[in-house]
Amino acid sequence: MLIVYKTTCLINGKIYVGQYSKNDSKYLGSGALILEAIKEFGKQNFIRETICECETLKELDLMEDYWIEELQATDPKIGYNIKSSQTNFILYYKENDPERYQEICEKHRQSMIGKNIWSKGNQNRKGTPASDDQKMKQSIAMIGRKQTPEQIEKRIAPIRGRKQSEDVIENRVKKLRGQKRTPEQCLKMNASHKGQVAWNKGKPWSDEIKALMSLTRKDKPWSEARRKRFDENKKQKEQERLNQIEQEIIEVK
Numbered sequence: 001m002l003i004v005y006k007t008t009c010l011i012n013g014k015i016y017v018g019q020y021s022k023n024d025s026k027y028l029g030s031g032a033l034i035l036e037a038i039k040e041f042g043k044q045n046f047i048r049e050t051i052c053e054c055e056t057l058k059e060l061d062l063m064e065d066y067w068i069e070e071l072q073a074t075d076p077k078i079g080y081n082i083k084s085s086q087t088n089f090i091l092y093y094k095e096n097d098p099e100r101y102q103e104i105c106e107k108h109r110q111s112m113i114g115k116n117i118w119s120k121g122n123q124n125r126k127g128t129p130a131s132d133d134q135k136m137k138q139s140i141a142m143i144g145r146k147q148t149p150e151q152i153e154k155r156i157a158p159i160r161g162r163k164q165s166e167d168v169i170e171n172r173v174k175k176l177r178g179q180k181r182t183p184e185q186c187l188k189m190n191a192s193h194k195g196q197v198a199w200n201k202g203k204p205w206s207d208e209i210k211a212l213m214s215l216t217r218k219d220k221p222w223s224e225a226r227r228k229r230f231d232e233n234k235k236q237k238e239q240e241r242l243n244q245i246e247q248e249i250i251e252v253k
Helices: 032-041 057-070 089-096 098-112 132-142 149-159 166-176 183-193 207-217 224-252
Strands: 002-009 015-020 046-054
Touching: 002 032, 002 057, 015 032, 015 057, 032 046, 046 057
Parallel strands: none
Antiparallel strands: 002 015, 002 046
16 A cells, blocks of 8 residues: 555644555554654654555655645644655755764774675575666766775785686677777777877787788788778888988988
């Protein structure tokens, strides 16, 4: 059963509007301020009544927001609601009470120690891709965050010196084999490498690398474009060589 309810404090008359999908008549709400009020006055001084019933979760969210606004439940003089139903109560503490926010975060971290949560190997979550909405929320949450040197070292240490197996390399290459980069990708790569010096610039190839390159190119026909570039480069080098010889003759005379 999906309902929108109103909880009223019998001491001061303040209300709290929320949504519920279980059959528990003792449930009064889970908002930050309503929980504090229940702790202060006691459950016996609160009553809950159903405002409306809904058929879908989307309708439930919409109707909850409607009644929060209709009953002015976010007005501190009238109700215990912090903001609309889409706002997590933890954000309220983050903006208004940083010390309480840190206490909640630390309590949550301690409660999760030793638990096999889905983000750390839960088999029920394994292989399930994140939705676009989840990816966007994660991206926004990480904006402006910088990892400390200790965090970076902790992440890199387990994989430092580890070599990928041939099967892993082959699977990765197989996915990329035959794919061509788009012009946008090429421009982005060029911009990111602009001004950088190649790691192998000026380093001669070893005989082993030369033999390997020769073997990989063996029996592979050249494309017309490659043949054309080769001929043009060859003519250019011959012309440069002739110009150099002519310049040396002129200097001798």
